[in-house]
Amino acid sequence: MSAPAARPDPPNAAIAALFDELADLYELDGASIHRVLAYRNAAKTVREAPRSIAALTREGRVTSLPGIGKTLEEKVTALLETGSIPAVEKLRARFPQGLVEMTRLPGLGPKKARTLFHELGVDGLEALRLAAEQEQLRDVKGFGAKFEASVLAALDAGLGGALAPRVLLHKALPIAEGIVEALRAHPAADKVELAGSARRRADSCKDLDIIATASDPAALIAAFGELDVIESVSGVPGQNAAKARTHTGMPVDLKVVAPDQFGNLLQHFTGSKLHNVSLREAAVRKGLHVSEYGLLDDATGQTHRCSTEHEVYERLGLPWIPPELRENRGELALTDAGGVPVLIEHADLVGDLHMHTTASDGRNSVEQMAEAARARGLQYIAITDHSATHGFGKHVTPDDLRRQIERVREVDAALEGIEVLIGTETNILTDGSPDYPDELLAELDWVMGSLHTAFGHEPTRRLVTACEHPWIDCIGHPTGRKIESRPPYDVDMEQVIDTAVRTQTMLEINSAPDRRDLNDIHARAARDAGARIVVDSDAHGTNTLGITVWGIATARRAWLTKADVANTLPWAQFAPLRKRATAKR
């Protein structure tokens, strides 16, 4: 028997996709919903794992992850050894891909898709449309004319296949806060709070949820519908609630509730779903049943309503948990308030070590950036223009950079109240080296190294090599992901983090609202491994220096405290932490 051919490890995202597909296929197959959920749960665990699942499996440690047991371990092992999972192949042969697409239509789930496939041979969206138009669906038991109409309406609306678009947090949050502010100003309003993924500061939001109490609910709901940002609104029959849509197409739900249930509703609609599921499972073990309406106590048969969210958690024996942590990533193991991390605040940042000027692709001069940063209360900034091989914008040649060193030194000398440092964002070439000579990098105060080209070309090795470089102080936007538009490079972050720790290379949380890179998972893993983290704006103009709020949001979702982020330190304490300050010359 010949030795098996070397096979590259499947990335975690690929394994997660297979588990999700298995969940879909088993659901079509009529498997127990608990088994299906086990696969979905495992897919999420794999997708969020900061370590390589393939490596963990080879080390025999993959079952230490929550939701991964013997059976799933075997499936990953089969994938590593043969390149495929037998169960996936078998089920794919039985259920056409079109059935999964059908289940994305509203009101059409796996059970109905399976029935239509078996009864009518409907195997996808095209066959479904034909059968609906020919009024064949109503002949199947459990289906009727209304179902046919809703299927056709959904297909005509272009649904099916595509997932609903999610709006990036920096677009969603201002809309949400504007609505909340306007409602609070209304005389009928009492409490108004944002809930949902926007309150948790997630990367993106599907919709907005707002919970309120009011002396006159109907008046508040009417005022909601009249807001300028609202395009259309519909009431929810029998409830003090409204469903609306903004002019940008974002759904907004407003619920006006009794004051003594405000805490329950706010907690429920803040989520996340997985946080709530775990919370309720833990509650059941204590004889309590949590819903949006209150806490039912088995012992007394009474339902306790909570006017505050703090009371909900308190009755469950938990400290209040900051919304950013409510992702079922260990927050329910926090037993008392002392264990809850004091999360970093935006005001804690005193330095910004990544920004651009007109020397490369920025819109403002060094002076303008420095003055704007000082006005924002920053104590130090690094000017880090793109380098010579960036590939677009101006090419900052070594001579250009030498002139920029002089320019920045002049501005620094002229400006009181802020330290202006000269740096660069050097491009990491395909061999892992920076694109400026070492002597030039040595003259700078600070060097970011980032990938901007050839993303598919060995990103892990290049980032590891960059960390080993004596003059690269920090890796910029380490995974290259663009939220909702570009997946991360196929990079083994565990290796990069380990190398960063060993070489004292810092890792950036880039605050660009479509990056937020490191993400919350990786930033937490980096901190836990002992890496130094900086939160930077990557501003390309004075007007975007403040986007560090999004980087801070990610840092908070990563459980980071002020002490975990290096540029909360004054320059005198930050400077010695740079690799160049400690490297043997």
Add this chain to the structure above:
DNA sequence: GCCGTTTTCGGCCCGACTGTTTTCAGTCG
């Protein structure tokens, strides 16, 4: 399929809405 202050089996969150039905299954959040 996972998991254990109910531990190796028997559970595994909560509620609302819809359409098709005479009491409920499926879907959704």
